[in-house]
Amino acid sequence: MNTVLAGIVVFHPDPDQLLRLVARVAPQARALAIVANSPLPPELEAALRRAAGETPLDLLRPAANEGLGAAYNRLLAAAEAAGDAFLFLLDQDSLPAPGAVRALAARHGALSRAGERPAIVAAEPVGPEGRPLGAVPDPDPRWPEAPVRRVGFAFSSGSLLACAAARAVGPFRADFFIDAIDVEWGMRAAHRGYAIFVAPDIPMAHELGRGVIRLPFGLTLTDQPPRRLYTFIRNQLAMLRLPHVPRAHKAKTLLLMPPRIGIYLARNRFSREVRRAVGRGLLDGSRARLGSPERVFRPLP
Template identity: 60%
Template sequence: MSAQPQTIAGIVIYHPDEANLLRLVGALAPDVREIVIYANSAVSSQDEESLRAAAQGTDLSVIRPGGNLGLGAAYNDLLDHATGQDASFLLLLDQDSLPPPGAIPRLAARHAQLAEAGEQPAIVGPRPTDWAGKPLQSPPGQGGSGNAAHASRVQFVISSGSLVNCEAARAVGPFRTDFFIDAIDVEWCMRANHRGYSIWIAEDVPMAHELGRGRIRLPFGLSPTDQPPRRLYTFLRNQLAMLRMNHVPLAHKARTLVLLPLRIVVYLGQNRFSREVRIALWRGLIDGARAELGPPETALGRSAHRQDNRATVFKRPR
């Protein structure tokens, strides 16, 4: 069965690069029933017209929440929309990814093959690569074999590019809105595993994806993502919050406790002990220990939010 009538694609945007977003919409259009843009930053009616033109006749709609509500709220609203349209699958994407042609039908086929093999897949994601095609670091394995479906079972996948089974998602429960950004996909996938579902990577479906501002290369193969202060805060805070959660594996908690001190030292050095980074890391430690979550602006202030907004504002094509 074609994936086209089953799948709705949801793209979460925040001050996207115009050319990249239009290219992404055009790439998705042949393989989905509808494309939904979740606009955490303003999209004018003229911008929307450009997006509709890029969709080449595929239905396209824009959800305007009236501000940046974070990724968890966006994913939940997109899932509600897909469920309301009786879609079998929701493809989650952000503006920094580009699936190859035919990726969506292939991900849907992996879902079907895994289900036929007796698995309960909640998500099948692509194999993320950098823009040069080099595979990014694999998440930890979860056990189980999907060899027949050219898939590997893992603890989690990155949300962008992942094909979510809508029925399974309703059973697993909503994405955490209080995390706002960072580790939302990790926590949800671990919760799905805990509740009897499974998370998979389709090894034969690569997808170019940009992580943060790039990678920080360290000895022994370590390469943490370089992030602005606002993202360092949410990363550290949310990882600490996950230490309290019963569905998070002990191995992940142990890895977090071992690597977080190293990450803090690396981020301080990478940013030359800047005041913004010191504040972000300190607040992340405090709020993570207290389980005080929510939008990062609550802790860091609006000035840090403005400094981290480095992306290009969407403009009309000329």
């Protein structure tokens, strides 16, 4: 039986939003596991167990905020220990469509039977207006009844990860902490002969940062706070050193990083915090000095 562990990573979550997510996903999974990167009040824990209903719920409590990569590895270890075939990754700011988990598992099975090696089959992340986040190429015409498109990486939230593939690809980069973790893992999976797919007909509501920065010609950038801007710049530059990252992606990073930095600086009126995020991101990225952003910024409360 292809059992699924649904894993959610939380950090000071909105209680109502988290309860909706648990209630939505619990009926579709063998069990739920929540990595609490910040303390959860006892009353919220009790409400979460009620929302999960008959689905077992396990709360994993790291001693400190370890970031997303380490949390994903904790969840993957829990799925492996239970013998689950899949891990369904979720962030607290996502809400997959009803039936998404089962639909993605069925899509994975169809791809495997067709001779593909899917490491991840992911839901289509959509913004508040229901529009897909990012570019949307046409689905692969070989599967008109169960549409998918092959991508270089998928958003970690909403990804149905095959545990067998994860054993071959290896763990998520805990030292990235946050940002580009899914990008690096997807490229490493492709380097090892696996593929990442997105199902465009299986939507998942998802919030990005503080929204989007709208640019001419319909282009957008995620509006990020300074510490996320720091990890974004740092991790993208660190990926330039990795042999499994395609040259095209490295060239795109080098081409687009300067204008992106300029846009963030201008939008934030060259604030001291943003200038520090950019400067330290460039410096630490060039030196591959990774880990928690709390080395650079004060710890969040």
